Amino acid sequence: MITGRRIFNFLLRLLTFAATLVATIVMVTSHDSTNVLNLTFKAKFSNAPAFKYFVVVEAIACAYSLVIMFLSSKGSLWRLVIILDVVVAVLLASSVSSALAIASVGKKGNMHAGWLPICGQVPKFCNHVTAALVAGFVAAILYFLLVIYTLYTVLHPLFVVKS
Numbered sequence: 001m002i003t004g005r006r007i008f009n010f011l012l013r014l015l016t017f018a019a020t021l022v023a024t025i026v027m028v029t030s031h032d033s034t035n036v037l038n039l040t041f042k043a044k045f046s047n048a049p050a051f052k053y054f055v056v057v058e059a060i061a062c063a064y065s066l067v068i069m070f071l072s073s074k075g076s077l078w079r080l081v082i083i084l085d086v087v088v089a090v091l092l093a094s095s096v097s098s099a100l101a102i103a104s105v106g107k108k109g110n111m112h113a114g115w116l117p118i119c120g121q122v123p124k125f126c127n128h129v130t131a132a133l134v135a136g137f138v139a140a141i142l143y144f145l146l147v148i149y150t151l152y153t154v155l156h157p158l159f160v161v162k163s
Contacts, residue, residue: 012146013069019139020062023132027055030128034121043125050098057095061088082150089143096136103129
């Protein structure tokens, strides 16, 4: 039974590693350019601080997932890992939220503020950002599932009903 839990935990961590890696790579490679009135307009992730934050958090979560996958679950550091899992899950949720807000403005604009949508001019950039956000959202959901599963396995004796 314990081996099954370790395997499931490892698989969840492997999936979170893959999702954060994909989100990071896709966002970093998102760039496009267009000409508007003989001016070249370049769109890249580094133009928006929210996208930079997204990349940094996804990269941190990716590295953390890789390190934790090979940490023994018998060690005394496992309680710290649970706390760090919660921190990483919250950071992932905040980075996806901030990047999604900026992506929404890029896609739809904000007519009240006079911001025009840019996705019509740089569709390759917007498609990359959308794919990165989907992968980041999947990573955040997986991390929340990982936190719930880890808490369940640690607190399992508390959930057993004695009859």
